[in-house]
Structure formats: structure tokens, C-alpha cells
Amino acid sequence: MKTKNxxxxxxxxxxxxxxxxTPDxxxxxxxTAQTAGDARELRKWISISMSKEMARKMTIIGGL
Structure with missing residues (x-):
């Protein structure tokens, strides 16, 4: 049996x-956070993902 840390x-x-x-x-x-059952850490990573995506979109819009 594998132990997951x-x-x-x-x-x-x-x-x-x-x-x-990267996004991946x-x-x-x-x-990993979700699997660990760490809701606070999961919310943090979701927030980071959303922030990076918004920054990426703003860069694209700014380049028009």
C-alpha cells in the first residue's frame, strides 16, 4: 500500500x-489540496489560477 504525503x-x-x-x-x-481535504489551500490555488488568467487576458487586451 502506498502512503500519500x-x-x-x-x-x-x-x-x-x-x-x-504553468496553469497545469x-x-x-x-x-493536491482538494485530495488532502485542505479547503483553505484549495481556495488559495483557485484564487491564484483566476488571478493569473485575468492577468493573461488583460495582457492580451492591452496588446490590441
């Missing part, structure tokens, strides 16, 4: 600078 995984996700994270990285961090 979600705390270690969340610590690892939190150690990566946000500027270096952020999704994976959110899934």
Missing part, C-alpha cells in the same frame, strides 16, 4: 515561485 506535496507546490508555475502546475497544486 499530501503535506509534503503542498509544501513543494508552495516552494515554487508563482511566476514559474497550479491545477495540480489545487488537485
Amino acid at each position: 499530501y503535506t509534503r506535496a503542498l509544501t513543494a507546490w508552495n516552494s515554487i515561485p508563482l511566476k514559474q508555475m 502546475d497550479i491545477l495540480s497544486a489545487a488537485i
